[in-house]
Amino acid sequence: MLLHKITLENFGAYRGRHSLELTPKKNRPIVLIGGLNGCGKTTLLDAIQLSLYGRRANCSARGGRNYETFLRESINRQAEAGEGASVAIEFSIAVEDKEQFYTVVRGWGADGKDTLTVEIDGVSEPVIAGGWLEHVEEILPFDLSSLFFFDGEKIESLADPEQAGAVIRTAVRSLMGVHAVEQLRTDLAALQRRQEMTPKDQELMAVLEAREAEYEAAERAVDAEVQKRSKLKTALDRLQGELDQSESDFEREGGRLFERVKDLETDRGRVKSQVEASASALVNIAASSLPLLLLQDQLEVLSKQAEQESEASKATQVVEVLADRDKWLLGLLDSLPDSTRLSVSRKLAADRKKRAAVASWEHGFRLPHDAVAQLAVLHQTLVHDRKRARELLDESADLQDKLDTLDRQLSSVPDQTRVESIMAERRELHDEVAVARADHERSSAVVEDLKRRRDQLEAAVTRARKEAGDSTWDAEAAKRLFDYAERTRGTLTQFSSALVKRHIGLLEVAVLQSFNELMRKRGLVKNLHIDPESFALKLWDEEGEELNLGRLSAGERQLLAISLLAGLMKVAGNRLPSVIDTPLGRLDSQHRQHLVDRYFPKAGRQVLLLSTDEEIDEHLLARLKPSISHTYMLVHDDTELTTAVVPGYWWTSGAIHVA
Known part of the structure; x- marks a missing residue:
């Protein structure tokens, strides 16, 4: 996954429309974005997550508010009455050795109701937009988003043994293929549960399967009609464009004078x-x-x-x-x-x-x-x-x-013969546009009817599932299937355990190597172990004694958390971008220099750093410069209460310097 562009309109501190080009240059993976506190750096991080995950996004400014209230209150206070807000992200992913370009736009108005549009390779995809929550899980699972979009000052919490274990478990399952094995085991277990049914249970299951089939048919009907409506809208737009051109030709030929x-x-x-x-x-x-x-x-x-x-x-x-x-x-x-x-x-x-x-x-x-x-x-x-x-x-x-x-x-006034053909074409196009608009409106009504029918069937499926419960049946053929599934599940359990141990071994080496490269204190950690069952993280010092993670400073815990992420990415071979807000918080000068020299340029093919002038200062900027692709400044106007995006960075040519 590669981020190409992010656009904010009336979102948070950004009044009006602001865009940042993020496509990195060759061998220059870093996009450096500078701004003082309160200028909108974290808002950029929120915008990326909000555009991808909607109400599930971990936005820093949301707090305990419900989603609609958060959206309403995130509209820039200086925006014109009636104007809404939107966030958009453009990115590409590799699909079967071919790069697909996505444009995801999430917008909302004063009512807090958001709408989502998705384009793939420039073509609108309403069906994918309707099922976006499932689709985005295939691109970047929500549970893993915190590994790639994070606040540098908060990332140290991953060094907590319990939280580190949860992160490692999630990463190993999702990034390293273990999830697919576990999902197969779960599917086999579900298949086994369906095998021991009484005749009454079989009847309930038959009803359930019938309801599910009806629901799936209704879902397909909705998708088909949505596609049809989309095609009708395309045809309507094309005819309207032809009519507009005909009107222009009619005007140019003096048709209006002819009518008068x-x-x-x-x-x-x-x-x-x-x-x-x-x-x-x-x-x-x-x-x-x-x-x-x-x-x-x-x-x-x-x-x-x-x-x-x-x-x-x-x-x-x-x-x-x-x-x-x-x-x-x-x-x-x-x-x-x-x-x-x-x-x-x-x-x-x-x-x-x-x-x-x-x-x-x-x-x-x-x-x-x-x-x-x-x-x-x-x-x-x-x-x-x-x-x-x-x-x-x-x-x-x-x-x-x-x-x-x-x-x-x-x-x-032109001669009648000069405009007769245009007038005839114009009348014909008027009729065609009217017919196309009526067809589109009818299709929209059908979509709404089908959606209501689908929702009713979904409720019927829910009731049938509740009545059927976890029923199983006892037929001989089912028994054989049950036994085969049980043996297969055992094999998958062994395979999953071996796969986890293999990845854990590689991960231990990668995390320890990364941590020692970033640490100022040489030899602080001699060994590192991750339990393959609990995924708990343990450290040992040079004397062979277990190191209490609570003894590490806040900066050292932050480096340990970053090392954990670096090791996970290295073992998984993942090519996802990293977006780091406050990348050098709580670190002393030497640790900052290590991070700048040894981590950021190698963290991936795209690294977005959201920094203040006291984090990546003039000295660190010079060390980071060979790896920087783009630089931006977030400049806040206290009079207009809005933030503007300008090229450059403190101490670079053309940058806007703010105190």
Whole structure:
């Protein structure tokens, strides 16, 4: 198994979508991922396990919460409302000397309900996704996942005698072929239990077998219909793509204009009528007083002349009256002193003289007495007509633009023969898409009905099994089968014991060799023994005395646990990846250097290290560099509350340095 890529979207500290390429380069197995505490290193480890094992995954942040609550609360707090989260992993495995590429995506929303999609070599596999828990057990059994995805600070617990025994037992059974032998023994035992049945038990077993056959048939029917639905969905997507292309061709050929040609012609007729009405209104206004705007200067002169002639006429009438009035007025002033009468007489004479001068103005135009009023009315009319003419001109220009646009659109309308074939194909595709969508919806309904039927049969099988119990029967043929199975089980027991002893012997040598290579204290452990029955781990020092594992320091226990894993992988010849969080926790500088020099480069063909700057520091980075394929940094933004993935590592070119 080889990890190629991991992608997180709105998961934990990772807001948005973040991906890490993990495919190692030749002879460079290590992918180094750096980040300070709280930046999301352990979240990456959780994401790998969650994508593979779902609710069974040993996620560090889950605690005692149920699965749905954990998923809801693991959505990034800064994600947009309504956005969900997902984790995806891409990996490859060797199947019959051929490499298969898997893409496993697990996503969920605010309701905490997860969905799983699986692609193999780029092809969606809904059936495998439905049975993923069983399928992934064939790739990497869940019980063994802790051997490959682990926290370096917690791995020391494997050095506990009881826990080490459980790990060794699981690893020997699963990685070294013992499980297959034991499973065969179990199957034979189950076969034996089915042999000693009474007639009543036989009847119960017949009912059970009938129910199981019905259930298996229902399961096959569900799988077949799911496959059929998947094919129908593929066909629907293909037809929808062809329809979209046809719609695009129809649009490009002017089909939309062709469909609107009647509306365009109606709009053109209406706009043309408006253009003609506007032109007629302009003609009418031009036929009135509007042309007099060309004589504005002359009209101003005429207005001034009319005002002068009006003033002159008024003055002529007043002068004659004023002469008699002034004579009468002076007669009334005889009693006044002569100087006073003389002053009044002069002022009256001056007034008459002034008015006489006005009355003498030339009346060359002989304009009527109401000419001033007529010219004022004409001025107002011209102001109104000029404003209206401008409005009509603007309106006419706008209407002409609309008319030109409609003419261009009508001229772009394709000939019917050009779009007839596309329209026919488009109609046909619309019909085919409708039929395909209906078929897909019917198949989906059938799948749901079959699933309900399958669930009912599963419940019936459970009831039949409960009634049948562990019944056996007593027929002669069954007795022979029972005896043969018993002898075979005995042989398998001996074979299993021999196989375990052989692997245990190899494992003892491999673990001891690895431990001594990693230890700073030379000769601390002289011998190592694993009990083939209990799988208990025991150590002896140079003086031949049994070494109490509790006397080892936390760092030494961590190295012992790592040595145990290294030995298991070496004996099993396993090519699974290792993902180690906090790889150098609790180790002193010399042990760290040994681990960097002697373990990580040889731990497998792919090793992911999730480290802080105080674990793999600048010195260890230099020693590890020849084996490093990729480096990444997890940089947390305290303002945005999100972690970003950037290339590089502390002390490498281009890395982002954070304090």
